[in-house]
Amino acid sequence: MKLTLKVWRQDNVNDPGRFETYEATDVKDEMSFLEMLDAVNENLIESGHEPIVFDSDCREGICGTCGLMINGQAHGPQKGTTTCQLHMRKFHDGETVTIEPFRAAAFPVIKDLMVDRSAFDAIVQSGGFITADTGGARDANEILIPKPAADASMDAAGCIGCGACVAACPNGAGQLFTSAKLAHLGLLPQGQAERWKRTEDMVETMEMFFGSCTNYGECQEACPKEIPIDFIAMMNRDYLKSKLKNRKLSGQKY
Amino acid sequence: MSTITLDSKVPSGPIQDRWDNHKFDMKLVNPANKRKFTVLVVGTGLAGAAAAATLAELGYQVKCFTFHDSPRRAHSIAAQGGINGAKNYKNDGDSIYRLFYDTVKGGDFRARESNVYRLSQVSVNIIDQCVAQGVPFAREYGGLLDNRSFGGAQVSRTFYARGQTGQQLLLGAYQALMQQVALGRVELHTKTELLEVVKKDGVAVGIVTRNVTTGEVQSWSGHATLLATGGYGNAFYLSTNAMNSNVTAAWRAHKQGALFANACYTQIHPTCIPASDDTQSKLTLMSESLRNDGRIWVPKKFDDNRPADEIPEEDRDYYLERKYPSYGNLAPRDIASRAAKVVVDEGRGVGPLKNGVYLDFGESIDRLGKETVFERYGNLFDMYERITDEDPMKVPMRIYPASHYTMGGLWVDYNLMTTVPGLYALGEANFSDHGANRLGASALMQGLADGYFVAPYTVGDYLAGLLGQGTVSTEDPVFKAAEQTVNDASHRWLSIGGTKSPEYYHRELGKLVWDYCGMARDQNGLEKALSEIPALREEFEKNVRVLGNPEGVNQSLEKVGRIADFFDLGELMCRDALMREESCGGHFRVEHQTEDGEALRDDEDFSFVGAWEWNGAGTAQTLHKEPLVFENVKPTQRSYK
Numbered sequence: 051m052k053l054t055l056k057v058w059r060q061d062n063v064n065d066p067g068r069f070e071t072y073e074a075t076d077v078k079d080e081m082s083f084l085e086m087l088d089a090v091n092e093n094l095i096e097s098g099h100e101p102i103v104f105d106s107d108c109r110e111g112i113c114g115t116c117g118l119m120i121n122g123q124a125h126g127p128q129k130g131t132t133t134c135q136l137h138m139r140k141f142h143d144g145e146t147v148t149i150e151p152f153r154a155a156a157f158p159v160i161k162d163l164m165v166d167r168s169a170f171d172a173i174v175q176s177g178g179f180i181t182a183d184t185g186g187a188r189d190a191n192e193i194l195i196p197k198p199a200a201d202a203s204m205d206a207a208g209c210i211g212c213g214a215c216v217a218a219c220p221n222g223a224g225q226l227f228t229s230a231k232l233a234h235l236g237l238l239p240q241g242q243a244e245r246w247k248r249t250e251d252m253v254e255t256m257e258m259f260f261g262s263c264t265n266y267g268e269c270q271e272a273c274p275k276e277i278p279i280d281f282i283a284m285m286n287r288d289y290l291k292s293k294l295k296n297r298k299l300s301g302q303k304y
Numbered sequence: 305m306s307t308i309t310l311d312s313k314v315p316s317g318p319i320q321d322r323w324d325n326h327k328f329d330m331k332l333v334n335p336a337n338k339r340k341f342t343v344l345v346v347g348t349g350l351a352g353a354a355a356a357a358t359l360a361e362l363g364y365q366v367k368c369f370t371f372h373d374s375p376r377r378a379h380s381i382a383a384q385g386g387i388n389g390a391k392n393y394k395n396d397g398d399s400i401y402r403l404f405y406d407t408v409k410g411g412d413f414r415a416r417e418s419n420v421y422r423l424s425q426v427s428v429n430i431i432d433q434c435v436a437q438g439v440p441f442a443r444e445y446g447g448l449l450d451n452r453s454f455g456g457a458q459v460s461r462t463f464y465a466r467g468q469t470g471q472q473l474l475l476g477a478y479q480a481l482m483q484q485v486a487l488g489r490v491e492l493h494t495k496t497e498l499l500e501v502v503k504k505d506g507v508a509v510g511i512v513t514r515n516v517t518t519g520e521v522q523s524w525s526g527h528a529t530l531l532a533t534g535g536y537g538n539a540f541y542l543s544t545n546a547m548n549s550n551v552t553a554a555w556r557a558h559k560q561g562a563l564f565a566n567a568c569y570t571q572i573h574p575t576c577i578p579a580s581d582d583t584q585s586k587l588t589l590m591s592e593s594l595r596n597d598g599r600i601w602v603p604k605k606f607d608d609n610r611p612a613d614e615i616p617e618e619d620r621d622y623y624l625e626r627k628y629p630s631y632g633n634l635a636p637r638d639i640a641s642r643a644a645k646v647v648v649d650e651g652r653g654v655g656p657l658k659n660g661v662y663l664d665f666g667e668s669i670d671r672l673g674k675e676t677v678f679e680r681y682g683n684l685f686d687m688y689e690r691i692t693d694e695d696p697m698k699v700p701m702r703i704y705p706a707s708h709y710t711m712g713g714l715w716v717d718y719n720l721m722t723t724v725p726g727l728y729a730l731g732e733a734n735f736s737d738h739g740a741n742r743l744g745a746s747a748l749m750q751g752l753a754d755g756y757f758v759a760p761y762t763v764g765d766y767l768a769g770l771l772g773q774g775t776v777s778t779e780d781p782v783f784k785a786a787e788q789t790v791n792d793a794s795h796r797w798l799s800i801g802g803t804k805s806p807e808y809y810h811r812e813l814g815k816l817v818w819d820y821c822g823m824a825r826d827q828n829g830l831e832k833a834l835s836e837i838p839a840l841r842e843e844f845e846k847n848v849r850v851l852g853n854p855e856g857v858n859q860s861l862e863k864v865g866r867i868a869d870f871f872d873l874g875e876l877m878c879r880d881a882l883m884r885e886e887s888c889g890g891h892f893r894v895e896h897q898t899e900d901g902e903a904l905r906d907d908e909d910f911s912f913v914g915a916w917e918w919n920g921a922g923t924a925q926t927l928h929k930e931p932l933v934f935e936n937v938k939p940t941q942r943s944y945k
Binding site for chain 1: 440441
């Protein structure tokens with residue numbers, strides 16, 4: 051199949067950027083979206099044009115490195131699928147496809163389709179961990195965790211940090227990412243000691259970078275791991291509890 | 305003539321006591337002195353992130369480097385199946401000794417016994433540590449940890465978090481690392497790629513990096529340097545590794561005098577999705593855990609074009625169950641991969657390109673019900689369906705072996721130090737624990753063992769001897785010369801102005817390495833590769849096209865340097881495979897097989913680690929041998945029948 055691509059090109063963060071049009075020929079159903087772009091890039095290089103810069107690494111949908119706005123949708127049209135796992139059988143011959151970077155105030159464009167998502171690391175750094183220095187752990191089976199709790203924690207822990215939630219959000223909010231990390235750790239017994247401090251620190255760091263959540267729900271639609279916004283509700287509840295009753299200092303009861 | 309002697313520094317005494325005694329014998333650094341030492345950690349996968357976090361917790365000044373935009377992107381994240389731990393929670397007869405035994409045997413008696421025993425010992429601490437960090441391992445209803453069995457083992461000792469165990473373990477290590485960053489004990493440099501290892505007076509004193517966003521070339525000085533930079537499976541071009549996984553850090557260390565060991569020990573994983581066409585950029589692994597409930601078969605007849613569901617039971621050949629009745633579909637990776645190659649080469653392959661075998665869940669669905677099967681493997685089935693447009697609940701999966709893990713790597717002693725003093729290699733980047741074949745669920749174990757529980761002790765022992773010494777200034781001529789090397793190389797690539805993309809040459813190189821040094825190797829093929837690779841390399845250096853400039857983002861420039869190192873490495877893989885006139889584990893020399901096609905080892909002549917010394921570009925490396933001694937597990941022919 052043959053496609054027309056409208057691709058965002060931007061030399062650096064200060065460049066205003068522009069769309070450029072390329073033809074993708076010989077596109078096969080079995081190709082992934084990024085393999086289609088690889089082929090376009092090889093042609094560009096061989097004809098003396100600088101290739102399109104985009105991020106990708108594992109190409110198995112787990113590292114969270116890739117992420118493009120495809121026809122205005124974060125990671126494209128297939129639900130629960132990262133850009134690298136999207137295959138060209140979802141497109142048809144002659145189609146025009148618009149490709150842009152994830153756009154958000156917190157994710158400045160580095161070049162072309164590559165953005166800087168280090169704000170996510172800043173949120174994790176502010177409290178997204180359980181303090182457990184190496185060597186001091188007790189036997190793993192001494193901590194009993196009911197299966198439903200472990201499963202719910204795992205549902206949240208599946209976040210790959212790609213940023214689709216932010217790109218899809220009209221407010222550019224980081225709530226789904228932040229709440230997924232809070233729920234992963236806050237649903238486990240090991241995470242209780244730091245639960246309230248973690249919630250306050252992470253939420254407040256998030257607010258330094260990202261917009262506010264107004265419950266559009268676009269984030270859970272775009273999330274390639276289908277993480278639900280229920281976790282945002284849990285985060286809001288914990289934040290309120292912590293602030294109102296100052297649990298951070300006065301104890302750990304629910 | 306070289307002056308290198310390989311001293312493995314393995315402690316003496318009963319194997320059970322060696323690590324404990326060694327820990328006691330190693331020198332300690334007083335807490336107030338720890339902060340006077342700077343340790344550079346390169347790579348933030350399981351081994352790197354765990355080592356950086358743990359060294360920082362101990363009080364050392366750590367500088368940590370990754371070329372990714374965040375430490376969490378390292379390819380450890382893609383490991384699916386699980387991590388071994390000799391906990392015996394299932395009461396099925398597991399023990400540290402049994403894990404040790406299984407690993408030595410699984411490695412086809414080409415690993416160092418003492419290292420493997422230590423690995424098995426700390427495997428139990430790893431599980432404890434990860435649970436304490438909040439890794440959400442699978443649980444039973446009573447709240448206890450769940451386990452499953454994995455290829456090459458007859459006990460259930462594998463801990464898992466759905467099909468995303470690597471992700472969860474890496475996030476645990478990443479979070480521990482980020483906490484240390486917040487505390488100011490780790491200086492984290494993302495988007496920063498190692499391009500040179502710097503030595504002064506024979507000792508590693510630091511590294512030179514290039515910032516892949518700005519193009520800035522910079523020197524970093526430290527008392528010790530730890531490389532945790534992963535494996536070299538992308539030498540085959542198509543592999544299950546990530547697009548950016550490369551050998552460059554290890555290779556640049558090799559060029560500075562670190563010996564590279566057992567390059568021909570590469571693991572071809574039996575359960576990957578077969579390639580669909582020639583534009584494919586990588587192959588995708590389907591977790592080995594699928595073999596617990598999936599049955600592998602091909603049609604008995606050649607060129608049987610019927611769809612799977614129309615092939616009756618009597619026309620199916622469950623070849624693993626037939627050849628290896630006691631292990632069946634759980635035969636170790638090297639054996640399962642070769643068996644698949646045999647049936648596909650015979651012309652009994654399945655799928656549009658006849659390049660796969662079936663992995664069939666029909667029987668399990670009948671026995672366990674759709675829900676149970678989907679609960680166990682649902683995320684893998686979804687991934688498979690996205691790639692192939694086929695639903696494994698209805699149509700059997702098609703799988704074929706692909707390059708997955710590399711057992712070879714930088715030679716290290718018992719302390720994980722390379723032959724360059726002060727330079728360490730951890731995780732997949734070293735050669736140490738898996739011998740000629742790695743068992744399933746052991747890579748995560750080794751990465752975390754090295755990072756959390758081995759290097760933090762052994763690096764301290766080295767640093768204790770440096771008390772009172774500062775680091776070498778980054779203005780020193782050794783650093784300036786290394787920076788010059790990096791800059792010169794960038795300008796050289798950019799000035800070639802050829803006609804083909806770097807990717808093109810990587811693909812061509814990969815084909816050569818796969819055809820001649822893949823699942824089966826023979827003398828003719830290897831000799832052919834050793835003449836064709838340098839010829840292709842010559843063309844590559846004359847005709848590759850890298851556009852743009854060295855400042856700012858330039859992905860072609862990043863890639864071209866990595867591919868140049870893969871050329872060197874590809875040659876070494878072939879040379880190592882040619883030298884090793886035997887078959888063992890992942891290394892199968894067609895000339896050396898038993899009557900029924902199994903690997904035939906030669907313990908008399910080849911019970912050694914082959915470690916190669918760099919002698920400059922265009923000159924063959926020199927082989928050094930570290931003899932392997934088996935005092936506890938007597939080498940026998942591995943039998944999984």
